[in-house]
Amino acid sequence: MIVTPVTELLGIRVPIVQGGMQWVGLPPLVAAVSNAGGLGILTALTQPSPAALRDAIRDTRKRTSKPFGVNITLLPTINPPDYEGYARAAVEEGVRVFETAGNSPGKLIKFFKDRGCLVIHKCTTIRHAKSAQRMGVDILSIDGFECAGHPGEEDVPGLVLLARAAEELKLPYIASGGIADSRGFAAALALGASGINMGTRFMCTVEAPIHQNIKEKIVASSEQDTEHIFRTLHNTARVFKNKVATEVVSIERRPGGAKFEDIRELVSGARGKQVYETGDPDRGIWSAGLSVGLIHDIPTCEELVSRMETKTEEIIQNMQKVVVRAKL
C-alpha cells in the first residue's frame, strides 16, 4: 500500500489522479479510474453546458460509488464558457473534489472553498503554487514541462520543478507531466510528491472514450512525436505532432508572426474532438505529453493502476537494497 497525505485527503486507495483532459474526461473513464482505486476527474468544459455536466455527474455516480472529481480549466477559449455555472452545477450535484487549472483561478478557488470542497490546483511554476497555497487550496498538482496541453511559458521540466516544490511548498503535492509508468511514480515519490497525475497514459486504456486508432497511434509513437503550438501567443500547448500542428507552427513562424485568427480554424477544440470520434489522427489538434514514448499497451484502468502500484512498491524495495549495499 502506498499511503500518503493524498490518499488520506481524497479517500482513495492509490495516489493516482487522472488528468482532466478535454474530450476524454467522460464518465466511463472517470468511473473506471475511481473503481481501480485512483481518482477519476470529469472535465467540465467537455460538456456543452452546466446542465449537461449535471447529467455526466449522475452518469458517473451510476458507474462508481468511489470518489471522483471535476476539472475546470481557465484558459483562452474561442467561446467564453460559463465557468461559474459549471462550478455551481457540480457543487449542487454533490461533487466535493475539484481540480482547477489555468489563469487567475482565485475567484473559482474561493467559490469551492466557501462551500467546503477540496481543491487540487494545477500549476507550472513554484510562484503560482505558492500563490495557490495562500488562496487556501488543499493539494497542489505540479505540472512539469513534459506535460500534455498547457505547460506555461517558463519551460521547467518535472525533475527540477518537483525538487523545487519539495524545497518550497508546505502543502502536499502530486507530480504531473511525463509520468506513465512505475519508474515515474517511484521517482515522483522520491521527489517529495504525495502522488501522481496521469493524462496521456489514461487515454491509452480500454475504457478511454476515444477511437481505437488514436490509442494505437499513441502506442506506435515515441517521445519525439509531440509539438508545441501557440508559443508565439504565450498560450503554449503540447500536442501530438501531426499535419495540423506542423501547419500551425509554420504559420506562427511566418515573418511578422501570426494572430490567433490566422490559426483559429485549424486549432479549434471542436475540430480536435473529431480526432477522437473518427480515429483520424490528422483531423485536428489533440493534446499529448512526452509520455507517449513510455506507452506500449492498452490495458484496462484496473490493470494499469494495480500494475503501477505493485511495480512501484518493488522499485522502492529495490532502492532500499541499493542503499544498504552502498553502505557496506
Ligand code: NAD
Ligand atoms: P477552444 O476551441 O476554445 O480553443 C482551442 C485552443 O485554442 C485551446 O487550446 C485554447 O486555449 C486556444 N485559444 C482559444 N482562444 C485563444 C486566443 N485568443 N489566444 C490564444 N489561444 C487561444 O478550446 P476547447 O478545446 O473547446 O477547450 C476549452 C478550454 O479548455 C480551452 O481553454 C482549452 O485550452 C481548455 N483545455 C482544457 C484541458 C483540460 O485538461 N482541462 C485540456 C485541453 C484544453
